[in-house]
Amino acid sequence: MADISQSVCLNHPETPAVIRCATCGKPICEKCIVYMNGSAYCSTQCAVNAANSSGRVNDVLESKKRADSKSKGKFIVVLIILAALAAGGYWYYQNNQAKVQRAIKKTERKLRRAENSVKADAREAKKEIQKNLPGDSKYKKDRENLVK
Numbered sequence: 801m802a803d804i805s806q807s808v809c810l811n812h813p814e815t816p817a818v819i820r821c822a823t824c825g826k827p828i829c830e831k832c833i834v835y836m837n838g839s840a841y842c843s844t845q846c847a848v849n850a851a852n853s854s855g856r857v858n859d860v861l862e863s864k865k866r867a868d869s870k871s872k873g874k875f876i877v878v879l880i881i882l883a884a885l886a887a888g889g890y891w892y893y894q895n896n897q898a899k900v901q902r903a904i905k906k907t908e909r910k911l912r913r914a915e916n917s918v919k920a921d922a923r924e925a926k927k928e929i930q931k932n933l934p935g936d937s938k939y940k941k942d943r944e945n946l947v948k
């Protein structure tokens with residue numbers, strides 16, 4: 801943009817411009833300046849347009865902010881739901897895992913007890929056979945092999 805000191809007022813071609821309109825950029829002289837909200841304009845029309853458009857910009861920014869915080873809120877709600885689901889799923893998994901582990905241990909204990917009692921029975925039976933049968937008879941060995 802050309803230096804303002806080189807320009808003349810568009811309304812008064814004989815008067816040098818001192819500033820450009822904040823809205824349309826027209827060079828204007830001291831007499832033509834319309835001040836609004838600390839800015840200089842060539843006309844009330846430009847001042848009003850500026851106020852309206854900044855108002856619109858603010859509106860747009862506001863509604864965007866509202867939409868942002870709304871979607872942020874939604875995002876947080878979704879996060880909370882996901883966290884709750886994950887926590888619930890983890891709890892369920894842990895809980896079930898503990899149950900399954902307990903069941904497995906219980907079964908293992910039962911199996912071990914059964915195994916021990918079978919072994920004990922076998923030992924008992926073997927002892928009985930050894931007690932009741934004489935010498936190294938083939939019959940004794942056969943019976944022993946059966947319960948080994």
Ligand SMILES: [Zn+2]
Nearest residue numbers: 821824842846
């Ligand atoms: Zn203007």
Ligand SMILES: [Zn+2]
Nearest residue numbers: 809812829832
């Ligand atoms: Zn002027």
